Amino acid sequence: MHENFLRIFLLLVQVVVAGNCYFRKLKEYFFMNNFEFWSPTDFVFGRGVEAQTGELIKRFGGSKVLLVYGGGHVVRSGLLASIQDVIRQSGIDYVLYGGVQPNPIDLSVYEGIRAGKELGADFVLAVGGGSVIDAAKAMAAGLCYDGDFWDFYDGKKTIEAALPVGVVLTIPAAGSEGSGNSVITQVTTHRKVSLRTAYWLRPRFAVMNPELTFSLPPFQTAAGATDMMAHIMERYFTNTPHTEVPDAVGEAVMRTIIDATPKVLANPEDYDARATLMWCGTLAHNGICGTGNEEDWSSHGMEHELSAFYGVTHGAGLAVVFPAWLTYMASHHPAKLPQWAKRVWGADSPEEGIARFKAWLRQIGMPTTIEELGIKNFDIERINKHVHVTRGEVFGNYLPLDEQRTMEIYKLML
Numbered sequence: 001m002h003e004n005f006l007r008i009f010l011l012l013v014q015v016v017v018a019g020n021c022y023f024r025k026l027k028e029y030f031f032m033n034n035f036e037f038w039s040p041t042d043f044v045f046g047r048g049v050e051a052q053t054g055e056l057i058k059r060f061g062g063s064k065v066l067l068v069y070g071g072g073h074v075v076r077s078g079l080l081a082s083i084q085d086v087i088r089q090s091g092i093d094y095v096l097y098g099g100v101q102p103n104p105i106d107l108s109v110y111e112g113i114r115a116g117k118e119l120g121a122d123f124v125l126a127v128g129g130g131s132v133i134d135a136a137k138a139m140a141a142g143l144c145y146d147g148d149f150w151d152f153y154d155g156k157k158t159i160e161a162a163l164p165v166g167v168v169l170t171i172p173a174a175g176s177e178g179s180g181n182s183v184i185t186q187v188t189t190h191r192k193v194s195l196r197t198a199y200w201l202r203p204r205f206a207v208m209n210p211e212l213t214f215s216l217p218p219f220q221t222a223a224g225a226t227d228m229m230a231h232i233m234e235r236y237f238t239n240t241p242h243t244e245v246p247d248a249v250g251e252a253v254m255r256t257i258i259d260a261t262p263k264v265l266a267n268p269e270d271y272d273a274r275a276t277l278m279w280c281g282t283l284a285h286n287g288i289c290g291t292g293n294e295e296d297w298s299s300h301g302m303e304h305e306l307s308a309f310y311g312v313t314h315g316a317g318l319a320v321v322f323p324a325w326l327t328y329m330a331s332h333h334p335a336k337l338p339q340w341a342k343r344v345w346g347a348d349s350p351e352e353g354i355a356r357f358k359a360w361l362r363q364i365g366m367p368t369t370i371e372e373l374g375i376k377n378f379d380i381e382r383i384n385k386h387v388h389v390t391r392g393e394v395f396g397n398y399l400p401l402d403e404q405r406t407m408e409i410y411k412l413m414l
Contacts, residue, residue: 031241031242032240032241032243032292033240033292033294034292035291035292036198037287037291038198038202039178039202039287039288040202041177041178041203041204041205042056042204042206043177043178043205043208044056044205044206045208045275045279046208046210047209047211048209049207049208049209050079050082050086050168050207050212051086052207053083053086053125053168053207054086054089054092056204057090057092058092060123060164060166061122062092062125062164063092063093063122063123064092064093064094064119064120064121064122065092065093065094065121065122065123065124065125066094066095066097066112066115066116066121066123066124066125066136066139066143066163067083067084067087067095067096067097067125067127068097068112068124068125068127068128068132068136069096069097069127069128069132070099070100070101070102070128070129070131071098071099071100071101073170073215074127074128077212077215079168079170080127083127083168084096094119094125095115095116095118095119095121097111097112097115097116097139100112100128100131100132100135101131102131102311102313103131103185103192103307103308103311103314104132104134104138104185105187106149106184106185106186107187108135109135109138109139109142109149109184110142112135112136112138112139112142113139113142113143116139116143121143122163122164123164123166124136124137124139124140124143124163124165124166125165125166125167125168126166126167126168126203127167127168128168128170129170129172129173129174130171130173130174130176130227130314133167133169133174133176133203134176134183135182135184136167137165137182138152138153138182138184138195139163140162140164140165140200141159141162143162144162144163145159145161150186152195153184153186153193153195154193159197159201160200161200162200164204165202166203166205166206166207167203167206167207168207168212169207169208169212169278170212170213170216171216171224172213172224172228172277172278172280172281173220173223173225173228173315174224174227174281174285174314175227175228175231175281175282175283175284175286176203177203177206177282178203178206178285178286179202179285179286180196180197180198180200181194181196181197181285182194182195182197183195185307185308190305190308190309190386191308191389191390192304192305192307192390194297206282208278208282210274210278211271211274213277213278214268214269214274215268216268218268218365219316219365221261221264222261222265222364222366223313223314223315223316223319223366224277224281224315225257225260225261225277225315226319226361226364226366227281227314227318228277228280228281228284229254229258229284229318230299230300230315230322231284231285231289232250232253232254232289233299233322233340234290234295234296234297234299234300235250235289235290235295235296236250236254236336236340237296237329237337237398238294238295238296238336238397239294239335239397239398240292240293240294242292243292243293245291245292246288246289246290249283250289251340251343251344253283253284253289254344255344256276256280257277257280257284258344260277260280261277262364264277265364265365294397295397296396297395297396298325298391298396298397298401299318299321299322299325301387301390301391301395301396302321302387302406302410303317303320303321304387304390305383305386305387305390306320306321306373306375306383309379309382309386310375312373312374315366316366317373319361319366319367319368320368320370320373320413323354323368324409324410324412324413326353326354326357327354327412328405328408328412329398329399330350330351330354332399332405333398333399334350337350340353341354341356345357369414370414371414380407380410380411383410384403384406384407384410385403387406388402388403388406
């Protein structure tokens with residue numbers, strides 16, 4: 001045994017002496033990655049907590065607020081008017097910017113930045129779901145930058161300042177209320193780009209009242225749950241070894257989503273189930289499920305093309321993409337699939353796990369094919385080429401995907 005250890009030691013010494021990168025690669029292969037996890041958001045969770053919004057804005061330094069929201073639901077439900085009343089009663093000045101669409105576009109961000117500048121905003125409040133929050137984050141960065149905010153998404157500039165952002169969450173799905181991420185589509189190029197920041201774009205607070213989600217349509221609820229599952233799996237499927245803790249956390253949250261979603265769909269005003277699903281969405285994307293992992297994100301990249309070109313709901317697109325990605329991996333890189341199938345789905349093989357995943361998606365009303373997604377005249381050649389324009393010649397970490405591999409995966413969605 002001592003001789004074996006000596007041989008290994010001498011081999012490592014030879015690698016170091018050779019002056020190449022093999023030692024670093026070997027270390028990454030055998031050990032969990034170094035990481036920094038910082039999650040400063042003040043999560044204010046429970047019934048009626050939206051009444052605290054004005055107090056929270058003032059606590060985090062806001063006095064002139066750009067209030068960003070989406071479509072009619074926030075208005076029809078009376079929530080927007082309630083938030084406006086709370087802000088006024090707190091003595092805070094504000095300006096409204098509404099109409100942010102699902103899969104938010106750069107044009108909305110430019111308009112929001114203009115509205116914020118006219119006010120002299122020092123705080124951005126998002127009232128809505130992931131799309132509204134992502135747009136608000138982009139505005140917060142743009143309001144502290146003299147150039148084009150798209151420079152950050154294009155990789156030309158790094159964010160060095162941003163206005164503080166607060167959230168009143170109405171749709172549990174994207175997890176943007178607890179992350180530093182923002183996804184925006186550039187209209188002229190159809191590029192849907194994810195910007196990830198460690199510090200600047202994490203919300204200062206997130207107001208989370210499950211009652212605000214009671215009136216969500218079933219499709220939106222199910223798409224949100226699918227998005228949560230995808231956020232965890234993008235982190236879960238990794239080649240990094242010894243990730244027992246994030247694996248266990250991710251598996252527990254996935255099983256909870258699987259259990260809670262049908263309950264919510266059966267009884268939309270089940271407070272406990274709604275609360276469970278809302279908190280799952282936050283845990284799925286605030287980074288805790290990926291600590292120490294080399295994350296993948298290739299499925300998100302492939303789905304972004306569908307929503308950028310065809311305007312599909314992001315979670316519904318992921319319901320089509322992820323089973324196809326898993327099916328491809330079962331034949332080409334199954335390493336983590338047996339564990340996922342067994343621990344999450346109670347299945348004895350990857351194929352059975354994938355089948356149970358697809359059955360659950362159908363149970364909650366999600367599509368699993370391009371046709372069911374409602375895309376007609378699917379231009380697979382164009383989409384496959386464009387995903388590499390946006391993401392690069394090869395992308396993804398679990399199994400790096402070139403143009404041939406992404407084409408095979410897109411074909412599995414048909």
